[in-house]
Amino acid sequence: MASALNAPALFVAGAHTDIGKTHVACALIRAARARGLACDAFKPVLSGFEPARWAESDAGRLLDALGLGEAELDSVSPLRFTAPLAPPIAARREGVRLEIAAIVERCAEWLERSPAELKLLEGAGGLMSPIAEDGTALDLPEDLALPSILVGGAYLGAVSHVLTALEVLRARRLPVLALAVSEDADAEAPDFAETVELVRSFAGDVPVVSARRGDERPWAEALLSLVLA
Template sequence: MNNIFITGIGTGVGKTVASACVTEALGALYWKPVQAGLQDATDTQTVRALLSEPGLVQDELYRLRMPASPHLAARKEGLIIYEDRIIERAKQLQHPGKPLVIEGAGGLMVPLNGDYFTIDLVKALEAKVIVVAQNYLGSINHCMLTAMALRNAEIPVLGWIFNGDYHSNEDDIISWSHYPRITRIPRARRLNRDFVALQAESMKPALLHQLAL
């Protein structure tokens, strides 16, 4: 399967904007299998509004009202998230010449059900991973734990996307993790299609280089 999985070192680090930029750069399909939290615009709706080709965005498989860990939100609604359904749907979405960009919920160790974690799904999807990070107190630890989990699981990593203002921490994280920097997405004065198109064009050479390795 031709899958690129976008994960983060935690919640709220900019995965959705990064996913939109990667999707735009590659002319890929975008899919978030599990959406937990429907009060505001969903991540799928946000990405659809940011892409030059909104039709590349696929609908979620699970839409859960509660903004919480997927397993908890599903439990609240009396549902179970079945990993087999996600994997089967990913197979159905495969398109010749178009990668499938899959946005996860939170980080790698977010549970989807009682005994299945996001990192298990990434492995089953045979996906290459992009890790989205942001600088904050404790982010080095979160970055390195994420890198360690990926390496221990023998999951291929394309590299890091850093969000926000530059900090020397990202140079250290690249050195320690041995994963390259794909790009850094600056703070957006206006988050719109023009901003995403600009960032997509900037990151495209590095993305294509990493995918070709």
């Protein structure tokens, strides 16, 4: 297992879109900063971005967790597009063509120049979501040789999504440090504890963390301990 002190870069992967990748990334950043670790985060492509509501965006939330403000938006998320669509489609609407090689190059440059002890690279959407005209979010950990934290949801059908994503990472021989199951806000969602246990029973040797809503400190600390192990 990679150590955040000698191989500090991690990819935050999602089993689906809008299931808590940024929530988990921010909690991990806050837990690491509370331990005195210098942190950095990078989400190279972001769609559905409203400049007037930047603080509510994924980039804004990452900046807040890092203790930074609007002036650092470009350093955390340089490719931002307005339409709430898949990044290549949102980019096309603004006359931009997203190519995976250029995105990977931006990420590699960020990894090289950041002096942080813990660096989190976050994808867009689910693991197999197109992030460019010729690539998916999966290309980032694969091309950059990064271990992942996989974030899954707890809605009906989430177990299939997260286990499928886990199998994709395993098929590419990409290390998974931990799997975080993010609690669903929908009162009609399946029982959260049962969902977590079901995921755990199929996750094999990958540690599973229960990311409950409310006080994030216990599970964020547990996740950080797995990352630093």
